[in-house]
Amino acid sequence: MTNCSVLRGEILEQPDVLRRLLREGREVVDLGRRLAGAPPRIVRLAAHGTSDNAATYGVYAFARLAGWTAIRDSISVPVYDGVRPDARGDLAIGLSQSGETPDVVAWLEAMRAGGALTVAITNDPASALAATAEVVLPLRAGEERSVAATKTYTAELAVLARLAAHAGGDGSTLDDGIAATADLAATALESLDDAVTPLARELAWAGRMVLAGRGPEYATAREIGLKLTELCQVGAVAMTATDLAHGPVAALDEQFPVWLCVAGDSALPAVREAVGRVRETGAPLIASGPAAAELDGVRALPVAQPPQLLLSPLLSVLPGQLFAAALATAKGIDPEAPRHLRKVTMAR
Amino acid sequence: MTNCSVLRGEILEQPDVLRRLLREGREVVDLGRRLAGAPPRIVRLAAHGTSDNAATYGVYAFARLAGWTAIRDSISVPVYDGVRPDARGDLAIGLSQSGETPDVVAWLEAMRAGGALTVAITNDPASALAATAEVVLPLRAGEERSVAATKTYTAELAVLARLAAHAGGDGSTLDDGIAATADLAATALESLDDAVTPLARELAWAGRMVLAGRGPEYATAREIGLKLTELCQVGAVAMTATDLAHGPVAALDEQFPVWLCVAGDSALPAVREAVGRVRETGAPLIASGPAAAELDGVRALPVAQPPQLLLSPLLSVLPGQLFAAALATAKGIDPEAPRHLRKVTMAR
Numbered sequence: 001m002t003n004c005s006v007l008r009g010e011i012l013e014q015p016d017v018l019r020r021l022l023r024e025g026r027e028v029v030d031l032g033r034r035l036a037g038a039p040p041r042i043v044r045l046a047a048h049g050t051s052d053n054a055a056t057y058g059v060y061a062f063a064r065l066a067g068w069t070a071i072r073d074s075i076s077v078p079v080y081d082g083v084r085p086d087a088r089g090d091l092a093i094g095l096s097q098s099g100e101t102p103d104v105v106a107w108l109e110a111m112r113a114g115g116a117l118t119v120a121i122t123n124d125p126a127s128a129l130a131a132t133a134e135v136v137l138p139l140r141a142g143e144e145r146s147v148a149a150t151k152t153y154t155a156e157l158a159v160l161a162r163l164a165a166h167a168g169g170d171g172s173t174l175d176d177g178i179a180a181t182a183d184l185a186a187t188a189l190e191s192l193d194d195a196v197t198p199l200a201r202e203l204a205w206a207g208r209m210v211l212a213g214r215g216p217e218y219a220t221a222r223e224i225g226l227k228l229t230e231l232c233q234v235g236a237v238a239m240t241a242t243d244l245a246h247g248p249v250a251a252l253d254e255q256f257p258v259w260l261c262v263a264g265d266s267a268l269p270a271v272r273e274a275v276g277r278v279r280e281t282g283a284p285l286i287a288s289g290p291a292a293a294e295l296d297g298v299r300a301l302p303v304a305q306p307p308q309l310l311l312s313p314l315l316s317v318l319p320g321q322l323f324a325a326a327l328a329t330a331k332g333i334d335p336e337a338p339r340h341l342r343k344v345t346m347a348r
Numbered sequence: 349m350t351n352c353s354v355l356r357g358e359i360l361e362q363p364d365v366l367r368r369l370l371r372e373g374r375e376v377v378d379l380g381r382r383l384a385g386a387p388p389r390i391v392r393l394a395a396h397g398t399s400d401n402a403a404t405y406g407v408y409a410f411a412r413l414a415g416w417t418a419i420r421d422s423i424s425v426p427v428y429d430g431v432r433p434d435a436r437g438d439l440a441i442g443l444s445q446s447g448e449t450p451d452v453v454a455w456l457e458a459m460r461a462g463g464a465l466t467v468a469i470t471n472d473p474a475s476a477l478a479a480t481a482e483v484v485l486p487l488r489a490g491e492e493r494s495v496a497a498t499k500t501y502t503a504e505l506a507v508l509a510r511l512a513a514h515a516g517g518d519g520s521t522l523d524d525g526i527a528a529t530a531d532l533a534a535t536a537l538e539s540l541d542d543a544v545t546p547l548a549r550e551l552a553w554a555g556r557m558v559l560a561g562r563g564p565e566y567a568t569a570r571e572i573g574l575k576l577t578e579l580c581q582v583g584a585v586a587m588t589a590t591d592l593a594h595g596p597v598a599a600l601d602e603q604f605p606v607w608l609c610v611a612g613d614s615a616l617p618a619v620r621e622a623v624g625r626v627r628e629t630g631a632p633l634i635a636s637g638p639a640a641a642e643l644d645g646v647r648a649l650p651v652a653q654p655p656q657l658l659l660s661p662l663l664s665v666l667p668g669q670l671f672a673a674a675l676a677t678a679k680g681i682d683p684e685a686p687r688h689l690r691k692v693t694m695a696r
Contacts, residue, residue: 041389042390042417048588048590048591048594049591049594049595050595052591059422059425060422060424060425060429063422063425063429063431063433064425064429064431067431067433069390069419069421069433069434071417071419071421073417073419074407074408074411075590076408076562076563076566076588076614076615077407077408077411077412080562080563080613080614080615080618081408081411081412081563081613081614082614083411083412083415085411085415085417086415086417103590147595147598148595207555207556207583208555208556208581208582208583209583210583214424214428215424215428215429218424225585226595226596229585229595229596229599230595230596230598230599231598231599232599233556233599233600233601233604234556234583234599235555235556235557235558235582235583235584235585235604236583236585237573237577237583237584237585240396240424242396242423242451243396243397243400246396246397247397247398247495247496247574247577247578248574248577248578250495250578250579251577251578251579251580251581251582252581253581256581256583265428265429266424266428266429266430267424267428270428
């Protein structure tokens with residue numbers, strides 16, 4: 001027997017977490033305004049796992065909303081190699097749900113020593129990461145009991161987008177967009193089970209999957225892939241839609257499903273091209289995201305279009321989270337008790 | 349029937365390609381010296397597929413040998429989102445075997461317009477990418493006929509390491525190291541088949557694999573993973589050794605083999621910790637790289653220790669390339685004729 005109630009409960013909490021961030025998350029507004037007057041040279045982001053997937057989103061959020069170059073920085077360069085980068089003028093953001101991941105803490109310490117302005121995005125403002133940072137942006141997601149992170153992921157996306165928007169000068173429009181997105185997420189979560197549950201039963205045999213997206217939806221592809229690997233023992237390969245059409249399309253067949261994450265943005269032609277290439281292979285095609293229904297020959301799990309396209313990953317990930325929980329159930333795996341996993345990453 | 353002769357032939361050419369680069373590749377020395385006097389603000393790297401895996405290596409090479417921050421830049425930010433980053437003072441390097449990948453060309457054009465010094469690393473000095481760049485660093489690998497890139501990958505690693513070393517001030521030591529590594533590669537290629545071929549037969553059932561490394565060997569993990577997906581239809585999930593211990597270790601079992609890429613560098617403790625976690629799951633464990641034999645309970649495909657640890661990825665990848673070719677054969681797949689693939693990426 002499987003019991004998905006904790007995981008499912010946290011998935012369903014996500015609209016409320018977004019609303020709470022808007023209501024109580026003043027720190028991000030203050031930091032955004034402070035940075036607007038003194039833009040960083042580059043934004044360095046560091047994290048593992050789900051938080052690293054949120055950092056992937058951050059690269060696009062800072063580029064689109066503030067015009068800044070943001071990078072997923074190497075943790076091992078300062079922490080293992082002892083190379084102390086010159087980080088003067090940089091903004092360094094460590095992301096960790098628990099705030100206790102040792103090498104993210106060590107990375108943030110190195111960035112502070114290197115002259116960066118250091119920020120912690122964490123669900124625990126009393127954590128080691130928070131203590132290391134000059135500015136703490138709490139996720140306010142409430143305790144996350146499931147081993148698989150869900151609500152802290154969307155909370156991280158929201159915090160990153162808000163920081164970029166308040167720095168870029170139009171924070172209030174983005175905040176309104178997140179409020180509307182929270183309502184759209186609540187509506188989506190009410191109806192998605194009807195589509196997701198039978199799909200999970202049909203694909204209970206899947207041991208391999210490709211997840212693809214482009215631009216901000218690449219973050220969604222990575223995050224759904226991680227859920228499918230962690231919860232469902234799927235060999236889930238995440239890549240950009242362009243990389244898919246590049247080489248791995250050669251590997252596809254009827255037993256190698258492909259899940260595309262697709263907003264209706266400028267990356268849509270690249271996704272459409274990948275769909276055409278994939279369709280020739282006979283691989284089952286699933287699509288989530290606001291533009292999923294615009295693709296031919298796919299099993300669409302559409303969500304509504306948010307007011308800003310950059311916010312689509314907050315919605316596109318929801319069908320993937322629910323699907324991963326349902327696929328675990330269909331495979332007879334208990335997602336509350338992954339066999340070899342601890343909640344707090346003691347990653348070094 | 350499968351025919352691996354073209355692919356295998358190109359794998360075996362790699363020592364000669366490295367030697368030819370040392371003999372004829374003066375451009376990289378000149379560019380390195382020029383940059384030594386005027387270090388870039390950051391190094392931006394952009395590529396797809398195998399070349400993107402080489403870019404992953406570049407991040408560590410520039411950090412260790414020159415002390416510079418290098419990033420795998422977002423292609424879609426300038427190309428699809430129309431965000432023109434301020435790239436003044438930056439070094440922008442586009443990598444493409446064919447030099448014809450359209451969105452890498454478009455990215456390099458955007459970087460040039462944004463004020464970066466632009467460089468093409470390509471096997472075709474007459475390509476569109478070369479025409480776009482101010483400096484061309486040819487791979488001199490000879491025509492690559494196999495759809496799966498091998499010799500251009502190690503050539504890209506060598507060019508990136510040489511550029512970083514000549515910029516960092518100790519190019520001649522690194523060049524000597526590459527010469528010695530070419531000899532070690534030739535020796536390894538003579539003997540690895542004896543270990544790789546039976547392993548591929550044993551694992552012919554594998555449909556999912558995890559590839560893990562840390563630091564520069566993370567590039568090897570990504571590249572072996574891509575070969576296994578492209579050539580063998582494996583759902584190959586590449587991650588850092590730390591990320592493996594984080595979440596995906598929960599997914600492992602006796603049918604989910606793990607391949608670790610391991611140099612004897614400062615990341616060894618992180619890899620050792622991952623090995624301990626993986627061993628509890630019963631997953632078959634394979635390790636390639638100079639420190640592979642130092643791990644307990646793994647099927648080791650060791651290679652020699654190169655003079656500089658940073659060069660270990662030039663050797664660690666060889667067992668993976670040979671294994672992918674042998675696994676394709678064991679699975680009855682013809683690696684010379686992937687069903688849906690073209691050699692030149694027309695990725696947009």
